[in-house]
Structures are given as C-alpha cells and as structure tokens.
Amino acid sequence: MRKYTALFFLIMFMIGTDTFLISPLLPTLQAEFGVSTGAAGWMLGAYTLGSAVFALIAGPLSDGWNRRIVLLGGLLGFSISTILCGFADSFWTMCLFRFLAGVSAAFTAPQVWASIPAVVPASRIPKTMGIAFAGLAASQALGVPIGSWLAVTHWSVPFWTVGIASLLLMAVAFFLLPDMRPGTRERTSILRRYVPLLTSGKARSGFLAYLLLHLGSGTAFAFVGKWMADRFALPIGQIGTVMMFLGFGTLLGSIVSAYATRKLGSTRAVAAGMSLLIVLYAVIPRLTVLPVVTVGYLIIFATLGIIFPIAMGALTSLNASIRGTISSLANSTMNGANTLGAWIAGLLYVHLGGYASIGLFAAVCLGLSLAMFVFGGVLGRSAARTGRESASAS
Incomplete structure (x- = not known):
C-alpha cells in the first residue's frame, strides 16, 4: 500500500506545484509579453478557471469510466500542457496553455481522492488521504521557491521541469x-x-460545510500578506518567507491528520480544530507582535491541514458509486469559495475596519461550517465512536 501512498503524494505535489509555480514568475512574464498588471493576472486565472469549470464535468464522466485511464489521461494532458507553457511566445498562448493545464488537473486531482478508497484498505484511508493532502501542502510551501530557483536560468525551465517530471510520474x-x-x-x-x-x-450539509470552511479560511488567507505589510512593514521577500513557513504548518497538520482522527474520532477532531480556528481568527488581527502572529498562523495552518483530509474523506464516503463526481464538486467548491473569499476580503479590508473584520468574518464562517458538519450528520463514522450522531446517520 505504500506504493499507492507515495504515488498519490507525488501526483498532488506536482499539481500543487504547477498551481503555485507561476506566482513568482508573473513580473518576468508580464515584461516578457508586454502586458499590463491587470491583464497579467489572467495567466494565473486561466488555470483556476479551467480547473473549476471542467471539474464539474470531469467528475461525473469519470464515474462511468475506468478511473485508472482517466487519471493517466489527465496526467498526460497535464504534462504536455505544462511543457507547452515553456514554449509560449505570447500572452494569449500562455493563457491557453495554462487553461489546458487547469482542465487536465480537473481530470487528474479528483481521481486521486476517488481512487484512494478503491485501492487502499478502509483502515488506511484516513492516513492515505492525509498524506495525499500533504503533497498539496508541500507544494504550497515549496511552489514559490521552486519556481524562483528554477527560473534563474530562464523562465521556461520551471514549466519544462514540472511537465517532464509529471510525464515520468504518469x-x-x-x-x-x-x-x-x-x-x-x-x-x-x-x-x-x-x-x-x-x-x-447529508450531502447538502456536507458541501455547504465544506464551502463555508474554505470561504472562511480563503478570505483570511487572501489578505494576510497585505495585512502583514501594512501592520509590520514587511517587504515582499520576508512575506514570502512567512508564507513558506505557514505552508510547512499545513504539511505538518496533514501528516498527523490520521493520528488525530484515530485518537479523537472525526467529529471530535473537527470540532476541536474548528473551535480553535474560530478563536485564532478573531484574536490574531488584534496582535501587534510579529513572532506571536506567525506562531498563531502556523497553528491555524496546521489545524487546517488536519481538518481538510477529514472533510474530504467524509465527503467521498457519502456515495461510493459517484466518488469522482463528489471529488470534482469538492474541487469546484474549494476554488469557488477561494475566489469569492478574495473578493469579500478586499471589500472588508477597505471598507469595514481592515483585517479585524476579515478575522471576524472567517470566525463566523468556521462556526457555521462546524454546525453543518456536526448537526448535518456528515461525519457519520465518528458517530459510532461518540454516540452523538447515531440518529442522523441511520
């Protein structure tokens, strides 16, 4: 089973690295293609747009096909489109290739979550889910520096490296x-x-809870860099270092997620984690000492790393016959919530008291998400342990 665990970790690491790869390259690509700052953002948005839209189609289609073939085809398309990004000779061709990479990722990533229950014994599903998510978390921590280091020679090298590595992984x-x-x-x-x-x-409650979870965390994350620059006068380099540090917090949390589930049960682990997040999101914006803030956000990201695999495991267990549909819908829900969260964060930061209002909004979202998870009976397996959800799970 370790071979599957390692494979799923590496697939999610490659997809996540490609997602974050273009961020440090954006100023270089903007100058290379001669586009405005506003237009340059589409080199990022094209990927997420392709991923979010086609995930809604890829999931239902894959539930009627051989998941192995879908995953291999998605990886092949992902590899080729990422390699082509390195050959882009204009802004529009880069956007096209990024869009195709996002479409390919929409067919690949959900198959990881849907395949885990199919190839891994039930007792190892939580651990494998956590390790697969750790691949995504590791890419979040390392994607920016990897892109920067590889681009020293030429901006195209990161795309070729990730594309070729993904081809070998396929x-x-x-x-x-x-x-x-x-x-x-x-x-x-x-x-x-x-x-x-x-x-x-139960499914409606689960996806609403998942939406609120990502809406709260996504809103808080969208402007944390801006807030750190305003509150602590941090230059962009130091902000990037802090972000990388927080990414390692997510990685740590995802690694211990299975242990937390085993010791506490899903419901108690999620309830304890979200309760802690509610307090931290409300309190941190009022702190004035950078090391304390950094530690607080490290705890937040580690806690999210614990919760996300549990939530994904609960969603994919809702209906074994449509796991691809569930995984894809979860992916679209996450992307939609993060996009909406970034917009809401901008409004709150400018018009309603800065980052303190964002923290309160995130806390409210997490509180509502917790209520939906617990009282909607979504974490049904933990009900057997806690005895609190037996009526709703039956």
Missing part, C-alpha cells in the same frame, strides 16, 4: 495502478449523477 502510475472500473455499465447523464447529492440532506 509512466510510474501506468505500471502501479490497477484497473478501477465502475460497478455498473449503465449510461447516466452528467446532470443525473448529481441527483443523489442534491436529494441527500
């Missing part, structure tokens, strides 16, 4: 992964695959 996946065919050959339309989620109260 070859490994080809030999390691077994076939994962659907249990039924019945042809079902894309929209009909969402019906079980729309008609299930």
Whole structure:
C-alpha cells in the first residue's frame, strides 16, 4: 500500500506545484509579453478557471469510466500542457496553455481522492488521504521557491521541469495502478449523477460545510500578506518567507491528520480544530507582535491541514458509486469559495475596519461550517465512536 501512498503524494505535489509555480514568475512574464498588471493576472486565472469549470464535468464522466485511464489521461494532458507553457511566445498562448493545464488537473486531482478508497484498505484511508493532502501542502510551501530557483536560468525551465517530471510520474502510475472500473455499465447523464447529492440532506450539509470552511479560511488567507505589510512593514521577500513557513504548518497538520482522527474520532477532531480556528481568527488581527502572529498562523495552518483530509474523506464516503463526481464538486467548491473569499476580503479590508473584520468574518464562517458538519450528520463514522450522531446517520 505504500506504493499507492507515495504515488498519490507525488501526483498532488506536482499539481500543487504547477498551481503555485507561476506566482513568482508573473513580473518576468508580464515584461516578457508586454502586458499590463491587470491583464497579467489572467495567466494565473486561466488555470483556476479551467480547473473549476471542467471539474464539474470531469467528475461525473469519470464515474462511468475506468478511473485508472482517466487519471493517466489527465496526467498526460497535464504534462504536455505544462511543457507547452515553456514554449509560449505570447500572452494569449500562455493563457491557453495554462487553461489546458487547469482542465487536465480537473481530470487528474479528483481521481486521486476517488481512487484512494478503491485501492487502499478502509483502515488506511484516513492516513492515505492525509498524506495525499500533504503533497498539496508541500507544494504550497515549496511552489514559490521552486519556481524562483528554477527560473534563474530562464523562465521556461520551471514549466519544462514540472511537465517532464509529471510525464515520468504518469509512466510510474501506468505500471502501479490497477484497473478501477465502475460497478455498473449503465449510461447516466452528467446532470443525473448529481441527483443523489442534491436529494441527500447529508450531502447538502456536507458541501455547504465544506464551502463555508474554505470561504472562511480563503478570505483570511487572501489578505494576510497585505495585512502583514501594512501592520509590520514587511517587504515582499520576508512575506514570502512567512508564507513558506505557514505552508510547512499545513504539511505538518496533514501528516498527523490520521493520528488525530484515530485518537479523537472525526467529529471530535473537527470540532476541536474548528473551535480553535474560530478563536485564532478573531484574536490574531488584534496582535501587534510579529513572532506571536506567525506562531498563531502556523497553528491555524496546521489545524487546517488536519481538518481538510477529514472533510474530504467524509465527503467521498457519502456515495461510493459517484466518488469522482463528489471529488470534482469538492474541487469546484474549494476554488469557488477561494475566489469569492478574495473578493469579500478586499471589500472588508477597505471598507469595514481592515483585517479585524476579515478575522471576524472567517470566525463566523468556521462556526457555521462546524454546525453543518456536526448537526448535518456528515461525519457519520465518528458517530459510532461518540454516540452523538447515531440518529442522523441511520
């Protein structure tokens, strides 16, 4: 089982690294292609747009196909489109290749979450989920410096490196992964695959809780760099160092997520973690000592690293026959919440008291998310341990 764990970790690391890769390259690419600052942002947005939109299609389609083939095809497309980014000769070709990379990621990443319960014993699912998420967390911590270091020679080198490495990873996946065919050959339309989620109260509660979780955390994260620059007069280099440090907090949390679940149960782990987050989000904006703030955010990111794999595991267990649909919808929910959170953060920061209002908004979102997770019966497996959700889970 370790071979699957390592494979899923590396796939998520590659996808995550590609997601964050372009951020340190943006000033260079803006000058290379001669575009304005506002237009340059589309080199970032094209990727997330492709990923968010096509995830809604990729998931339902993959539930009727062999997951192994879908994952391999997604990795191949991801590798080629990322390599092509290194050959882009204009702003529009870069946006096109970034969009195609996002589309390919939409077919690849959800298959990781959907494949874990299919190839890993039930007792190891939480740990494998945590390690796969650790790959994403590690990319968040290392994506910016990796992009910067590789771009010293030329801006195209990071894209070629990630693309070629992903191509090699696809070859490994080809030999390691077994076939994962659907249990039924019945042809079902894309929209009909969402019906079980729309008609299930537990599923509605779960996705609303997941939306609120990412909305709160995404809103707080969107302007934390701006706030640190304003409050502590940090230059961009030091802000990047702090962000990398916080990324390692997420990595640490994702690694211990399975242990926390095993010791506390899903419900208690999520309840304790979110309660801590609510307090920290409300208090940290009022602190004036940078080391204390940094430690506080390290705790926040480590706690989120614990919670996210538990939440994803709870969602994918809602319906085993449509795990691809669930994983893809979760991916779109996350991207949508983060996009909305960035917009809300800007309004709150400028018009409603700065970062303190953002912290309060995040705390309220986390409180509502916790209520939906617990009282919606989403964390049903922990109910058997705690005895608190047996009625709703039955």
